[in-house]
Amino acid sequence: MSLEGLKVLITGGTRGIGLATAQAFLAQGAQVTIASRKLEHVHHALESLNHPHAFGFACHVGEATARQELVEQSLQAMGGLDVLVNNAATNPHFGPLLKADAEHWQKIFEVNLMGAFGLTQLCYPALKASAHASVINIASVAGLKVYPGMGIYSVFKAGLIMMTRVLAAELGPQNIRVNAVAPGFIKTDFAKAIWDEPAHLKPVLAATPLRRLGSPEEIATCICWLANPQNSFTTGSVITSDGGLTL
Ligand SMILES: NC(=O)c1ccc[n+]([C@@H]2O[C@H](COP(=O)([O-])OP(=O)(O)OC[C@H]3O[C@@H](n4cnc5c(N)ncnc54)[C@H](OP(=O)(O)O)[C@@H]3O)[C@@H](O)[C@H]2O)c1
Incomplete structure (x- = not known):
């Protein structure tokens, strides 16, 4: 493939x-084309990719103007678009849901849900023109199951999963596939608070049948599989890659 x-x-x-x-x-x-908030991170990542077909721009996905600029820049750099991977997310609040304030709700909504929705909406004309169009939303097992302390993040990951299903139904007739990946615990900065602290890591590993965390490369494999044009009948799916955590 x-x-x-x-x-x-x-x-x-x-x-x-x-x-x-x-x-x-x-x-x-x-x-x-890769994007993230900090231009220095974009430059650093482009250096590490070291590839003539890699482009990068700064974009805070929670900001409407930045999303618009990113889509324009990406279309110009690549001359079109086949695959949108809505991967950026934030989680500024950890703890009981009732301890979260309106600012936390607003922030996570803007980045994790509106970011993905707004970009999908802006990319729609380009995706419609592609023969291999697909949108892949990076959700989480927290959108499928309750994990203590993950409150608002879970609510919006569940929202992202339902948005994936609704858009798959609406865009299917235009041959645009929409899928999600729900990773378990993956060894990245995002989950550092878990893997860096033995007291937090131990119960996670005990609850994971494969007895380890996942790697970013393993999730990348799922994303590429969903994007593959030969995987042309898969839409509205949520692929769980979690070492068995949600069993
Ligand atoms: N790691 C896990 O255990 C795990 C589990 C389930 C789901 N996920 C999901 O997987 C996705 C990727 O997470 P990760 O673990 O790879 O995180 P990560 O290593 O912390 O990377 C996050 C990336 O997002 C960028 N970013 C953060 N806020 C942004 C914003 N507002 N606008 C644009 N870019 C932004 C960061 O760069 P800048 O700082 O430059 O913006 C960075 O490139 C997220 O959707 C996360 O919810 C992760």
Whole structure:
């Protein structure tokens, strides 16, 4: 199966799962645009990718103007778009849901849900023109199951999963596939508070049948599989990659 020639936009593409996904697409012949908030992170990631078909721009996905600019820049750099990977997310609140305030709700809504929705809406004309169009939303096992302390993040990851299903139904007739990946605990900066602290890591490993954390490369493999044009009948799916955590 080949990803040759696909034009791919990945938000949060400067480290962790997003960067590993950029590497995987490039290695299989795709063109890739990565984006994240900090320009220095974008430059650093582009240096590490070191590929003539890699492009990068700064974009805070929670800001409407920044999303608009990113889509324009990406289309110009790659000459079109086949695959949008909505990967950027934030989680500024950890603790009981009732301890969260309106600011936390607003922030997570803007980045994790409106960011993905707004970009999908802006990319829609380009995706409609592609023969291999797909949107891949990076959800979480926290959107499928309750984990203590993950409150608002879980609510919006569940929302992202339902948005994936609704858009898959609405865009299917235009041959645009929409899928999600729900990772378990993956060894990136995002989950550092878990893997860096033995007292937190121990119960996670005990609850994970494979008895380890996942790697960003393993999630990248799922994302590439969903994007593959030969995987053309898969839409509205949520692929769980969690070492068995949700069993
Ligand atoms: N790691 C896990 O255990 C795990 C589990 C389940 C789901 N996930 C999901 O996987 C996705 C990627 O997470 P990760 O673990 O790879 O995280 P990560 O290593 O912390 O990387 C996050 C990336 O997103 C960018 N970013 C953060 N806020 C942004 C914003 N507002 N706008 C644009 N870019 C932004 C960061 O760069 P800048 O700092 O430059 O913005 C960085 O490139 C997220 O959707 C997360 O919810 C992760």
